[in-house]
Amino acid sequence: MENPVLIFGAGDIGVQALDIFRRNNVLVYGLLDDNKDLHGQEFSDVSVLGDTDDPGFVNIVGEKCEAFVAIGEKSVRERIVETLVEDRKIMPVNAIHDTAVISEMAEIGHGNLIAARVTIGAKSKIGNHCLVQSGAILDTWVQAGNFVTIGSGAIINDRVKIGEGAFIGSGAVIVAGIEIGKNARIGAGSVVIENVPAKATYFGNPAKKV
Numbered sequence: 001m002e003n004p005v006l007i008f009g010a011g012d013i014g015v016q017a018l019d020i021f022r023r024n025n026v027l028v029y030g031l032l033d034d035n036k037d038l039h040g041q042e043f044s045d046v047s048v049l050g051d052t053d054d055p056g057f058v059n060i061v062g063e064k065c066e067a068f069v070a071i072g073e074k075s076v077r078e079r080i081v082e083t084l085v086e087d088r089k090i091m092p093v094n095a096i097h098d099t100a101v102i103s104e105m106a107e108i109g110h111g112n113l114i115a116a117r118v119t120i121g122a123k124s125k126i127g128n129h130c131l132v133q134s135g136a137i138l139d140t141w142v143q144a145g146n147f148v149t150i151g152s153g154a155i156i157n158d159r160v161k162i163g164e165g166a167f168i169g170s171g172a173v174i175v176a177g178i179e180i181g182k183n184a185r186i187g188a189g190s191v192v193i194e195n196v197p198a199k200a201t202y203f204g205n206p207a208k209k210v
Helices: 012-023 074-087
Strands: 005-008 028-032 046-050 066-069 201-204 207-209
């Protein structure tokens, strides 16, 4: 990546993204966050410049500056992505850790965070603006829609389909061939052995509807 990047979000995910970009020798222009207590703080000499909607900084994004949205709350992430795509005509870039292992036969969309030691198998397809946290394993032919969150150490077996906006907790195991519905939530450490409907919350081993 030749252009510098502006990170939207200066919390845990923002700092994680900053580390990824620095490891990949990408210049980070700064971070933006709506928490005014963070304004002026520095992380590895990179400053939190202002709010995520501050036009003085948002307008920098364009042909010579990329953007990455590093916010865990899906609704806020969606809102900022929509602003960048519609108003600034720019699609956020990916933040992919240098220790991640991604098959050459996998497809990765835009604006995704792929953290340390993540494995993404052949023929898997990841949508846009997903968060795939440290050590998660996505086997072959996995499909994940847009704005999906997959927690640290989760194991997604082959042919699993994860609907848009779904949340998979840390350490969860999704057995082969299962479908997780749109905006469904899977609790941490759960073992999912049956399809999960849209918007449902499942937890336990075996996972049951809450």
